[in-house]
Each structure stands twice: as structure tokens, then as C-alpha cells.
Amino acid sequence: MKQIIECVPNFSEGRDKNILDAIAKEIESTDGVKLLDVDPGAATNRTVFTIAGTPNEVSEAAFKAIRKASELIDMRKHKGEHPRMGATDICPFIPIANVSLEECIELAKQLGKRVGDELGIPVYLYEYAATSPQRKNLADIRKGEYEGLEEKMNDKNWKPDFGSSEFNAKSGVTVIGVRDFLIAYNVNLNTTDKKLANEIAFRIREQGRAKKDADGKIMKDENGETIKIPGTLKSVKAVGWVIEEYNRAQVSINLTNYHIASVHTAFEECVKEATSLGLRVTGSEIVGLIPKEAMLMAGKFYLARQGKSVGVPEKQLIEIAIQSLGLNDVSKFDPQKKIIEYVLAENKKSLNNLSVKDFADELSTDSPAPGGGSASALAGSLAAALSAMVANLTIGKKGYEQHFEELKKVSEECQKLKDELLSLVDEDTEAFNKVMDAFRLPKKTDDEKAKQQFAVEEATKYAALVPFKTMEKSFEVLKYVAIVAEKGNVNSISDAGVACLLAHSCCEGAAMNVLINVKSLSESKNKEVKKFSAKMKKNVEKLLGESRAMKQKIVRKVNGKIS
Incomplete structure (x- = not known):
């Protein structure tokens, strides 16, 4: 079965279209890779590219993009609201289909070595590819940002994983790693009350909410940190908001690891909490793309709950998931445009x-x-x-x-x-x-x-x-x-x-x-x-x-x- 990974490099340029087009051209020139999205931000002066395809080809496209960014972006002149450390700030790999975390980690190491050796850009590995606990969290690596890099790299504890410890003033450093696929998912409510949507978000998200005393004051621990009442779902971030276009409130959710908290688990938890508040969940929507596996998991969950066999064709499982999650409630869910494997499917003639x-x-x-x-x-x-x-x-x-x-x-x-x-x-x-x-x-x-x-x-x-x-x-x-x-x-x-x-x-x-x-x-x-x-x-x-x-x-x- 075809292996598919995603790569989401973030470049420290969000204003110069010519530079972004040049980077995109490098990616699109690589066979076996598709450029799915380019999301520039003028205020942050940063652009997020989303590419996907077969592992080695995606790695090659990422290298070519990093190389082009190092040629065109000068960090000595960069200003922007978003924290950053390099021309290519971060470059995470994400396993999508038929590929393991271990394989992606090896790919990250290979790319890191190549960037360090061939481009002279220091590289740190993060998340699943991290070489030490202090490098797992991106925020820890990024502390001090570009301006503090030269001093930071003189600290033996912050010697780069690849490349020289010598400060590269023009390109900064690049952080390469492996993370889980993030699913952006909104659950629709039959209300326009943002407070009620937020209440559901507080109840389900991992960080929960601040604990308050009898007088309604936020409670602190001995270190002065806010005491939290954790939510019901791990690997979930959520907030409530109102979408004027839909004339309803939503629980806006980020599922940071759908193997821990799946789409259908989040949906059912919202249904439970909404019911307790006298609300009704009317459906949900996927923002961006979703891995096929997540849809199949949902289809199997709902079929199994009916006491039915889950050994049915893929198309049927996906249709069950669409119906059960109400994915056509506020906008049309087209599997060919929303499921990443289908989007990447080659248009070649198939027997x-x-x-x-x-x-x-x-x-x-x-x-x-x-x-x-x-x-x-x-x-x-x-x-x-x-x-x-x-x-x-x-x-x-x-x-x-x-x-x-x-x-x-x-x-x-x-x-x-x-x-x-x-x-x-x-x-x-x-x-x-x-x-x-x-x-x-x-x-x-x-x-x-x-x-x-x-x-x-x-x-x-x-x-x-x-x-x-x-x-x-x-x-x-x-x-x-x-x-x-x-x-x-x-x-x-x-x-x-x-x-x-x-x-x-x-x-x-x-x-x-x-x-x-x-x-x-x-x-x-x-x-x-x-x-x-x-x-x-x-x-x-x-x-x-x-x-x-x-x-x-x-x-x-x-x-x-x-x-």
C-alpha cells in the first residue's frame, strides 16, 4: 500500500510574493509531491506551506524549499509578530498512511543531516524526533528566538543536532521534527450563545478551566500557578465561538492526536455535554483535510454501536461517518476534496x-x-x-x-x-x-x-x-x-x-x-x-x-x- 506523509514547513516570509512563489516552484518541481496549501501572514511575516506525498519525495521537496529559502530570506532583516529562529523556522513531518513514526523520525534525521552538511544551517530535532527531553517542546528550543541564537548556541546544552555550532546570521537555524496530524474540527450547536459553546469547550479540552474558590476568585498553587480543573479529553484543545455565516455557535476543536482523542470521541463528548446544558448538537465540520483512517475509525465506531459488522467496503464506512457526524450540516463534505489520501490520488489510468x-x-x-x-x-x-x-x-x-x-x-x-x-x-x-x-x-x-x-x-x-x-x-x-x-x-x-x-x-x-x-x-x-x-x-x-x-x-x- 502507498506510503503517504505530510510536511508543513514554516518560512519567515509572509509579504514578498516573489519569494513565496520561488519556494513553491521548488516544491512543485518534485515528482511524487503535491503542494496542498500556502497560507501567508503579513503581520506575522510568516508563511505555512503544506505538502504531501511519498516519504523520500516529500523529504526531497522539503530540502529544495529550505535551500531556496536560505538563498532568498535574510533573517538579519526579518521582523514579524510570530516567534521565529530561522529562514525555514520549522519543518515537521507527519505520518498519514502506511508509514510509522519511526520511519518519519529517520526521515527527519536524514533531512537534518543534509541541511546541516550541505547548506551549513544548524538543525535542532523536536517532538518525536527530539534527541533529549529539553528539545521535545518547540517553545523551549525557540526560547530567545533569532536574536538570542548566537549566545544560546555557545551553550554546550544547546549544541545543534546537525550542522555547525557557529551562528548562521543570514539563515538562523531550522527545527525539524515529527508530530501527529492535527485535525481542525468544529461541532455545531443549536444556539448563538458563545458562553454555552465555551462551557462545553472548557469541559472537554485537556487543560480544562481555572479552579475558583467560593468567592469566584481563581485559585493558585504554592508556586503562584493557576490551579486547573482538567477536561475530559486528552490531546484536545477547544474554544467556543459564534460563526455569523452559519448563525450558530460552535465548539472549535483541535485534535492533536486523533489516535488518543478521535473525531467521533470528541463529537460524542460534545453531544453529552450539550444535552446536559439543554442544547442539541446539529452536526459538525472538518476544517482543512482529514486522514482517511480517522474517517474509517468513525464509520466503524457507529456501525459497531449498531451491532453491525464493520467488515464493509471503505466507501460505506466513510458514508456512515459523514451521516453520523453530520458533516453536511453547514457545508458540503466531499470525500474527494476533504480526505487527504483522495486529494493526493494520482489521476493516472487505473485498472x-x-x-x-x-x-x-x-x-x-x-x-x-x-x-x-x-x-x-x-x-x-x-x-x-x-x-x-x-x-x-x-x-x-x-x-x-x-x-x-x-x-x-x-x-x-x-x-x-x-x-x-x-x-x-x-x-x-x-x-x-x-x-x-x-x-x-x-x-x-x-x-x-x-x-x-x-x-x-x-x-x-x-x-x-x-x-x-x-x-x-x-x-x-x-x-x-x-x-x-x-x-x-x-x-x-x-x-x-x-x-x-x-x-x-x-x-x-x-x-x-x-x-x-x-x-x-x-x-x-x-x-x-x-x-x-x-x-x-x-x-x-x-x-x-x-x-x-x-x-x-x-x-x-x-x-x-x-x-
């Missing part, structure tokens, strides 16, 4: 978007791709879909109560496998095309021949790894087929049987595609390539044997129940 007839027609032409690899992946996705169907037809049916929880998990996992195998339909064809592209490289000189041979072998390795991934996914499907064949609705046993045959056919077909690719690699002069070929053959043989054994076992069970 998955073809009708069944068109896909079959495409297979039948004299073009070598799509071919058996893509067809195998499609068979595997159909097997996963059938398995989810059998599980969902069993959940809620009398006489199968003891299997409901297990089958709910089966249906959910099979939906994931279905989508993963569908993505492999396209990836297999893309892998074949990469091999063809490599063969077309020039090979007139010895140097060109060597480069072409290397490119062909690398592309062929990839063309073998893709169908092997298909094999692995098909075997995972087969394990779930075994469960639905044994514990699923007996009226759907033939569907389980078909799922079994499709899953195993997927495995057999994908195996052939692995083997035909590694065959040519076995003749390579490169020892590592030959070793790769031999290893892949062994892996295929082992997995194929396991799939054949499981297929026979399931077919016997299915035939036994049918007869």
Missing part, C-alpha cells in the same frame, strides 16, 4: 476503475500487460470479497451467535485484503512496464550496457516481488476462507468453496509470474542477484505447498457440507 467488461476486453488485446499477474491479483481480491460476504451473512443469524465476534474480525480483515489485492492488480502491470522501460534504455557504450543491465535486473526483481506479495496475500485470504467454511452460514458454503478456489488460483498464478521473472535472474553474473533468484524459488515452493494443502482441506470440508 480498478474499469468495468468488468472493459477489464476483460483489456486483457484480451495484444498488449502484454495487464496479464496473468494482474488477473491473479483480481482473483485473490474476489476471494477476499466472497469471504467477507459469507462472514457478514452469518453475523446476526440465529444459531451462529458463538461465532459472531470471530467473524466480525474475519470480515474486517478480508475487506483490507480485498483492497490490498486490488492495488496489486495495478502494481503488477506497473512492474511489468518498468521491466519494459529498462529494456529500452540505451546500450551503445560499455557504460550504457552496464547501466541498462543493472536497471533490467532491478526492475525484474521488483516484477518478481510484486506477484510474491500477491501470493502472500492470497494465502492470508485462504486462512480466512477456512474459518468461514467451518463456521459460516451453511447456506453460503458454496460461496466459501468458490472463495477457496479463487484464492488458491491466485496463489498458483502469482507463483508462475514470480518464477518466470526469477528464471532470467538465475543467469546473472551478479552473485547477489543469483542469490535473490534462488531464495525466491525456495519461498515460492514453500508457500505454494502450504496453499495446496490448505486448499485440499477446505474443498473436502465444503464438499462434505454440500453433500
Whole structure:
């Protein structure tokens, strides 16, 4: 599955459009990256760029933007209301899809080293990438701002993580790190009373409100700090306000970690508190973009609360979330424009978007791709879909109560496998095309021949790894087929049987595609390539044997129940 990260570099320039355009041009020149937003501020003299895409490409775009900023922005002349330390003040990475915090941390370190080494700009790491507790909080690093940097950097406790400790007067320093995705979320109320909206905000936000004594005076501790009554939700910031355009009050919320406090958790908490105040929540709105995962989490929450299976297609989960959260209450929620993964989706032709007839027609032409690899992946996705169907037809049916929880998990996992195998339909064809592209490289000189041979072998390795991934996914499907064949609705046993045959056919077909690719690699002069070929053959043989054994076992069970 495609990895996606976001990067939100903040540049110390908010007034000169030419400079901002030059930085934007650097970002947009990078393949695999999309510039989602540019938000300049004249008073702060600062601009926030939002970019997203695949990890290495986003890192490259960030470096090019930092380099351009260092060329065009002179911190010795900078004035603005916002605290700042450098031409590129901060540059956080945010994991979005199929990428871990650890991977983003490594990316931040790589970028930090590159900025320090190649651009001569000192770099501090913060948040999840911080190298010490005192560097985790951005405010602590930024204390003293640009004007205090030269003195601060002479302190051994504030030696930069990368780059020289020598003060760079023109560019200052850059703070690079990793943080969670921030979801800006507003909950709508059937009132225009700001005080009531604020009351809900005080009750739910993490910092809560100031504690007061019997006379209404704010209470202090022995250090003179205000004593707080904490709110009910961690990782939540909130305030109440009135939006004239909507003629209603809202609880304006920042969810700083949606894995701790999700969108639906915040919504339900607002519903509870609003009800206690005699108010009604009429809906909510997402400001900016939201990760797909957050929407799927909400969809699953509301389906599960209804006692339904959450093993349904992604589109259905998102629609349930939209309806349940009332996301169309004050403005239209278009998933294609509001969910970050959909916004980033490439507009290339996808086999998955073809009708069944068109896909079959495409297979039948004299073009070598799509071919058996893509067809195998499609068979595997159909097997996963059938398995989810059998599980969902069993959940809620009398006489199968003891299997409901297990089958709910089966249906959910099979939906994931279905989508993963569908993505492999396209990836297999893309892998074949990469091999063809490599063969077309020039090979007139010895140097060109060597480069072409290397490119062909690398592309062929990839063309073998893709169908092997298909094999692995098909075997995972087969394990779930075994469960639905044994514990699923007996009226759907033939569907389980078909799922079994499709899953195993997927495995057999994908195996052939692995083997035909590694065959040519076995003749390579490169020892590592030959070793790769031999290893892949062994892996295929082992997995194929396991799939054949499981297929026979399931077919016997299915035939036994049918007869």
C-alpha cells in the first residue's frame, strides 16, 4: 500500500510574493509531491506551506524549499509578530498512511543531516524526533528566538543536532521534527450563545478551566500557578465561538492526536455535554483535510454501536461517518476534496476503475500487460470479497451467535485484503512496464550496457516481488476462507468453496509470474542477484505447498457440507 506523509514547513516570509512563489516552484518541481496549501501572514511575516506525498519525495521537496529559502530570506532583516529562529523556522513531518513514526523520525534525521552538511544551517530535532527531553517542546528550543541564537548556541546544552555550532546570521537555524496530524474540527450547536459553546469547550479540552474558590476568585498553587480543573479529553484543545455565516455557535476543536482523542470521541463528548446544558448538537465540520483512517475509525465506531459488522467496503464506512457526524450540516463534505489520501490520488489510468467488461476486453488485446499477474491479483481480491460476504451473512443469524465476534474480525480483515489485492492488480502491470522501460534504455557504450543491465535486473526483481506479495496475500485470504467454511452460514458454503478456489488460483498464478521473472535472474553474473533468484524459488515452493494443502482441506470440508 502507498506510503503517504505530510510536511508543513514554516518560512519567515509572509509579504514578498516573489519569494513565496520561488519556494513553491521548488516544491512543485518534485515528482511524487503535491503542494496542498500556502497560507501567508503579513503581520506575522510568516508563511505555512503544506505538502504531501511519498516519504523520500516529500523529504526531497522539503530540502529544495529550505535551500531556496536560505538563498532568498535574510533573517538579519526579518521582523514579524510570530516567534521565529530561522529562514525555514520549522519543518515537521507527519505520518498519514502506511508509514510509522519511526520511519518519519529517520526521515527527519536524514533531512537534518543534509541541511546541516550541505547548506551549513544548524538543525535542532523536536517532538518525536527530539534527541533529549529539553528539545521535545518547540517553545523551549525557540526560547530567545533569532536574536538570542548566537549566545544560546555557545551553550554546550544547546549544541545543534546537525550542522555547525557557529551562528548562521543570514539563515538562523531550522527545527525539524515529527508530530501527529492535527485535525481542525468544529461541532455545531443549536444556539448563538458563545458562553454555552465555551462551557462545553472548557469541559472537554485537556487543560480544562481555572479552579475558583467560593468567592469566584481563581485559585493558585504554592508556586503562584493557576490551579486547573482538567477536561475530559486528552490531546484536545477547544474554544467556543459564534460563526455569523452559519448563525450558530460552535465548539472549535483541535485534535492533536486523533489516535488518543478521535473525531467521533470528541463529537460524542460534545453531544453529552450539550444535552446536559439543554442544547442539541446539529452536526459538525472538518476544517482543512482529514486522514482517511480517522474517517474509517468513525464509520466503524457507529456501525459497531449498531451491532453491525464493520467488515464493509471503505466507501460505506466513510458514508456512515459523514451521516453520523453530520458533516453536511453547514457545508458540503466531499470525500474527494476533504480526505487527504483522495486529494493526493494520482489521476493516472487505473485498472480498478474499469468495468468488468472493459477489464476483460483489456486483457484480451495484444498488449502484454495487464496479464496473468494482474488477473491473479483480481482473483485473490474476489476471494477476499466472497469471504467477507459469507462472514457478514452469518453475523446476526440465529444459531451462529458463538461465532459472531470471530467473524466480525474475519470480515474486517478480508475487506483490507480485498483492497490490498486490488492495488496489486495495478502494481503488477506497473512492474511489468518498468521491466519494459529498462529494456529500452540505451546500450551503445560499455557504460550504457552496464547501466541498462543493472536497471533490467532491478526492475525484474521488483516484477518478481510484486506477484510474491500477491501470493502472500492470497494465502492470508485462504486462512480466512477456512474459518468461514467451518463456521459460516451453511447456506453460503458454496460461496466459501468458490472463495477457496479463487484464492488458491491466485496463489498458483502469482507463483508462475514470480518464477518466470526469477528464471532470467538465475543467469546473472551478479552473485547477489543469483542469490535473490534462488531464495525466491525456495519461498515460492514453500508457500505454494502450504496453499495446496490448505486448499485440499477446505474443498473436502465444503464438499462434505454440500453433500
